[in-house]
Structures are given as structure tokens and as C-alpha cells.
Amino acid sequence: MIVGRVIGWFLLFCALVLLGWDAVSSLSSGTWGFAVLGQRWYEIDQAFGGASLNILQAGIERNISVDLWDNVVAPVLLWPAVAVFFVPGAVLVLLCRRWRGPRAPRRFTSKR
Numbered sequence: 001m002i003v004g005r006v007i008g009w010f011l012l013f014c015a016l017v018l019l020g021w022d023a024v025s026s027l028s029s030g031t032w033g034f035a036v037l038g039q040r041w042y043e044i045d046q047a048f049g050g051a052s053l054n055i056l057q058a059g060i061e062r063n064i065s066v067d068l069w070d071n072v073v074a075p076v077l078l079w080p081a082v083a084v085f086f087v088p089g090a091v092l093v094l095l096c097r098r099w100r101g102p103r104a105p106r107r108f109t110s111k112r
Helices: 002-029 037-048 052-064 066-077 081-095
Strands: none
Touching: 002 081, 037 052, 037 066, 037 081, 052 066
């Protein structure tokens, strides 16, 4: 349960960072909007000098299925990046929280 909560909070933190990135980008461009996951992944990939998005596409299409890339991964890359991280993070935090029964009132007793 704690692992799920930690992963959930990490995803929520990533969503918050992406929301801030979108806000700063919106202030500089003058229009408000959420960036899609594929765009943000590409920008991060270019900053580190990698080609992970292209490698992922080639690996999935060659080794698993072209349909998986076309029907699952590519549409997810077109979703807002904030939503991709926020929704699973919130679900994990809520599902993995500590469940307690109804709260009993605390009794304060004094020692005599």
C-alpha cells in the first residue's frame, strides 16, 4: 500500500510540475492551453539529447504490434500531459490510502 501511495504522490508531483510548465509557456506565448504528452516528451528528449520516443515507437512496432502503437500509445501521446499524470496519481493516492473505521472520540482521562 505504501508503494502505491508513493507512486501516486510522485505522479501528482509530476502533474504539478507540468502544470507549472504549461503556465510559464502560456505566459510567454500569450494563450492558455495544455501541452500534449508527446510534445513535452519530445522537448525533454531534445534537452537530454536522446531519441527515446523514436526508439519506443520502433521497439513497439517491430517487437510487439503496430496496432498497439497506432491504437493505444499514439492517442495517449495526444492527451494533455497534466491529465496523463494527474488521473493515475489521484487514483493511486485514493485507493492506497489508509482505511480506518469510524473515528471513536478520544477519551481524556486524568491520572489521580
